[in-house]
Each structure stands twice: as C-alpha cells, then as structure tokens.
Amino acid sequence: MSDAIYDDVTRVEAMKRERVEMTVDIYESADSVRDHDFTTKTNTLQPLQGTGRDSVGIRIYKAAVICLVLLCVLLLTAVVLLFVHIDTNNTKYTEKTNQLLTTITNLTEENNVLIYKLSIFDERIYCNSFYYMSNETKNWNDSRRDCKKRGADLIIINNKEENDFVMKITNKTAFWIGLTDIEEEDTWKWVDGSELTSGFWASGQDVEEPKGGKDENCAVTYLTHNPELTGWHDVKCETAYQWICEKSILPFIQP
Structure with a gap:
C-alpha cells in the first residue's frame, strides 16, 4: 500500500512539473510576441x-x-x-x-x-513677198501713201519672173509700180532708192517707152487703151490708176 501511495505522489509531482514547464513555455511565447520587432513586418509594406x-x-x-x-x-x-x-x-x-x-x-x-x-494683201504671195492689188484708183503719191499705211510700199519688180507674175495678176490692166524719175529726168529709181538698170518697158508700133519727157515721171504696168503694147509705160504722176503694194514675207517666217 505504501508503494501505491508513493507512486501516486510521484505522478502528482510529475504533473506539476509538466504544468510548470507548460506555463514557462506560454510566458516565453508571450514575451517573444511582445518583444518581437514589428518594424520588419511594416517594412515589408514599404516600397522596395x-x-x-x-x-x-x-x-x-x-x-x-x-x-x-x-x-x-x-x-x-x-x-x-x-x-x-x-x-x-x-x-x-x-x-x-x-x-x-x-x-x-x-x-x-x-x-x-x-x-x-x-x-x-489679198493673199497674193510670190517668192518672199505679199502683194495687195487695189480696187480703187489714186494718183501715184496717194497710192504710195496707202501702201505705207499698210506697212508696205509700191511694188519693186526685180526680174523677169516677177514681171511675168505681175502681168498675170493684173491681166493687162494699168497699175502703178514703185518706179519714178521725178527727182532726176531719165534716172529711174525704185521707191527703195535703188536705180533701175534694166526694165521691161513697152516697145513696138513706133513706140519706145519711156517717152514722156518731163511731164510723165511715174510708171504703170500697162496702158489699158493700148493693150497690144506689152510692158511698162511712163505716165503723168497725177493720173489716177490702181496700184500694187508689196511687203516682204521674211519678217513673218524668220524667228
């Protein structure tokens, strides 16, 4: 019986010791929680x-x-x-x-x-010239003035080919040409000042042009009342005839 009592006492003391150890563990845990530095936890919430x-x-x-x-x-x-x-x-x-x-x-x-x-200029063109043939009549000076208003002058016939062309377009009708000896008798000059060296004066039937002397100082292509005399005639400059103007075509075709 005494042994049983002894065993019970021993168990009680063991239980007390265990209770004391548990209490110590709890207090240590509490102290550990109280003393813990929450700064570390807080710092985890701060920006890295x-x-x-x-x-x-x-x-x-x-x-x-x-x-x-x-x-x-x-x-x-x-x-x-x-x-x-x-x-x-x-x-x-x-x-x-x-x-x-x-x-x-x-x-x-x-x-x-x-x-x-x-x-x-009536669209008449020959070689390098325009030609205008009037439908009215004027004296030689007025005819020339009309040509100048058109930027031209009375026709100058330079060769046989041009004279044949004039004969054809005038159809044996008298037209003033740009030839006169009004400055000096028997010295026939064209309107550009050049002197006539050889012309196409009418001749035949005892007629030899020019023959008018000092009274007939301007030239026409024909004499209408004497058409069989083919060629130029000298007549009075005050007489009224048709006229032919001539203008060079070169200024219109050259650059």
Missing part, C-alpha cells in the same frame, strides 16, 4: 528599394521616351518642310503656267495680226 538592375531599366525607359519625343519633333519638322516645298513648287508651277498662258496669248495676237496682214 531599387536595385542596380532596376536603375538600368529606368534609364533605358527614359532614353526611349526622349528618343520618341525627338522622333516626333523630327517628323513634325519633316512634315512642315514638305508642305513648304510643295507650296514653293506650286508657286513656281503657277508662275510657269502664267508665263505659258502669256506666251500663248502673245502668239495668238501675233497670229491674228498676221491673218489680218494676209487679208489686206
């Missing part, structure tokens, strides 16, 4: 400090942003320059177009003038 790799990434990002901004500026500059270039070219094209239109207008005006001049 940048590492070396993070700094490099930030610098690359900033560089990329700067490059993008510069690229946008360059692109904007290029667009502005392009618009300026286009505007300048448009201005040049407009100026060239206006110059072309002016040239066309001038050519049209010159063409109209040429058509007009061709019309007043």
Whole structure:
C-alpha cells in the first residue's frame, strides 16, 4: 500500500512539473510576441528599394521616351518642310503656267495680226513677198501713201519672173509700180532708192517707152487703151490708176 501511495505522489509531482514547464513555455511565447520587432513586418509594406538592375531599366525607359519625343519633333519638322516645298513648287508651277498662258496669248495676237496682214494683201504671195492689188484708183503719191499705211510700199519688180507674175495678176490692166524719175529726168529709181538698170518697158508700133519727157515721171504696168503694147509705160504722176503694194514675207517666217 505504501508503494501505491508513493507512486501516486510521484505522478502528482510529475504533473506539476509538466504544468510548470507548460506555463514557462506560454510566458516565453508571450514575451517573444511582445518583444518581437514589428518594424520588419511594416517594412515589408514599404516600397522596395531599387536595385542596380532596376536603375538600368529606368534609364533605358527614359532614353526611349526622349528618343520618341525627338522622333516626333523630327517628323513634325519633316512634315512642315514638305508642305513648304510643295507650296514653293506650286508657286513656281503657277508662275510657269502664267508665263505659258502669256506666251500663248502673245502668239495668238501675233497670229491674228498676221491673218489680218494676209487679208489686206489679198493673199497674193510670190517668192518672199505679199502683194495687195487695189480696187480703187489714186494718183501715184496717194497710192504710195496707202501702201505705207499698210506697212508696205509700191511694188519693186526685180526680174523677169516677177514681171511675168505681175502681168498675170493684173491681166493687162494699168497699175502703178514703185518706179519714178521725178527727182532726176531719165534716172529711174525704185521707191527703195535703188536705180533701175534694166526694165521691161513697152516697145513696138513706133513706140519706145519711156517717152514722156518731163511731164510723165511715174510708171504703170500697162496702158489699158493700148493693150497690144506689152510692158511698162511712163505716165503723168497725177493720173489716177490702181496700184500694187508689196511687203516682204521674211519678217513673218524668220524667228
């Protein structure tokens, strides 16, 4: 029995020791919780400090942003320059177009003038000359004045071919030509001042032209009342006849 009592006492003491150890563990745990530094926990909620790799990434990002901004500026500059270039070219094209239109207008005006001049010369052309044959009659001086108003002068016959041409277009009708000896008797000169060396005076039937002396100082192609005498006649300058004007065609065809 005494052994049983002893065993019970031993168990009770063991239980007490276990209770004491548990109490000590609890207090130590409590002290441990009370003394714990919550700064570490708090710090976990703070932003992480940048590492070396993070700094490099930030610098690359900033560089990329700067490059993008510069690229946008360059692109904007290029667009502005392009618009300026286009505007300048448009201005040049407009100026060239206006110059072309002016040239066309001038050519049209010159063409109209040429058509007009061709019309007043009755569209008769031989070699390098226009010819205008009047439908009315005037004396030699008035006939020449009319030619000059047209930018021409009385006809100058230079060779046989031209004389044959005149004979054909006048059809044996008297027309004034640009030949006179009014300045000096028997010295026949053309209206350009050149002296006649050989002409196509009428001859035959005891007639030898020129024969009028001081009274007949201007020349015509025929005498209508004496058509069988083919060739020039000297007549009085005050008589009224038709006339032929001549103008060189060269100014109209040379550049």
